[in-house]
Amino acid sequence: KQEVTQIPAALSVPEGENLVLNCSFTDSAIYNLQWFRQDPGKGLTSLLLIQSSQREQTSGRLNASLDKSSGRSTLYIAASQPGDSATYLCAVAPKTSGSRLTFGEGTQLTVNP
Amino acid sequence: DGGITQSPKYLFRKEGQNVTLSCEQNLNHDAMYWYRQDPGQGLRLIYYSQIVNDFQKGDIAEGYSVSREKKESFPLTVTSAQKNPTAFYLCASSTRTGGSYTEAFFGQGTRLTVV
Numbered sequence: 600k601q602e603v604t605q606i607p608a609a610l611s612v613p614e615g616e617n618l619v620l621n622c623s624f625t626d627s628a629i630y631n632l633q634w635f636r637q638d639p640g641k642g643l644t645s646l647l648l649i650q651s652s653q654r655e656q657t658s659g660r661l662n663a664s665l666d667k668s669s670g671r672s673t674l675y676i677a678a679s680q681p682g683d684s685a686t687y688l689c690a691v692a693p694k695t696s697g698s699r700l701t702f703g704e705g706t707q708l709t710v711n712p
Numbered sequence: 713d714g715g716i717t718q719s720p721k722y723l724f725r726k727e728g729q730n731v732t733l734s735c736e737q738n739l740n741h742d743a744m745y746w747y748r749q750d751p752g753q754g755l756r757l758i759y760y761s762q763i764v765n766d767f768q769k770g771d772i773a774e775g776y777s778v779s780r781e782k783k784e785s786f787p788l789t790v791t792s793a794q795k796n797p798t799a800f801y802l803c804a805s806s807t808r809t810g811g812s813y814t815e816a817f818f819g820q821g822t823r824l825t826v827v
């Protein structure tokens with residue numbers, strides 16, 4: 600059964616720092632991996648989708664990488680801002696499960712002004 | 713504006729009552745999903761549907777029921793058999809593309825509280 604782990608569970612940084620969030624998964628047979636952002640009491644907002652054939656995706660200050668062989672993905676946030684404060688969730692779509700996603704428990708990020 | 717709409721935003725259920733959460737999408741996606749989120753835990757899949765008139769149980773289906781009569785709609789009923797229904801419920805959709813799937817889009821959630 601696919602398991603997704605996110606480290607660290609919580610992270611607090613000063614504004615302007617570059618930071619890395621980690622995601623690992625146990626089964627490399629996946630369709631894709633997706634990073635989401637969740638603000639308190641809100642739904643999930645999709646940040647980046649990496650298909651299994653891709654190595655990385657970029658959107659603005661965000662860069663996500665995927666290494667299927669090692670079962671790892673990282674989300675890099677450049678020049679962090681207080682508005683980046685949220686919980687970041689990683690999810691994979693295992694090939695054994697069709698389109699359903701398996702989620703990690705998230706990293707709660709606080710960026711201090 | 714394309715997206716997923718969940719209603720209501722807040723819902724209160726009395727003991728022994730069934731309640732239905734609404735989820736509508738206008739993204740023309742084939743697949744729809746219901747997740748449950750509890751404090752400090754990741755999202756857990758309740759039910760999903762990959763095509764109209766068909767759906768499958770997820771990891772925590774007991775005490776829940778769904779229907780998929782239209783492509784756009786995937787309502788979730790929380791029955792009285794669900795012993796601990798207080799949680800945040802999220803609906804999502806995606807669709808098949810080539811040999812993979814598109815990104816999943818989520819609604820804004822419904823917070824259900826038992827009173």
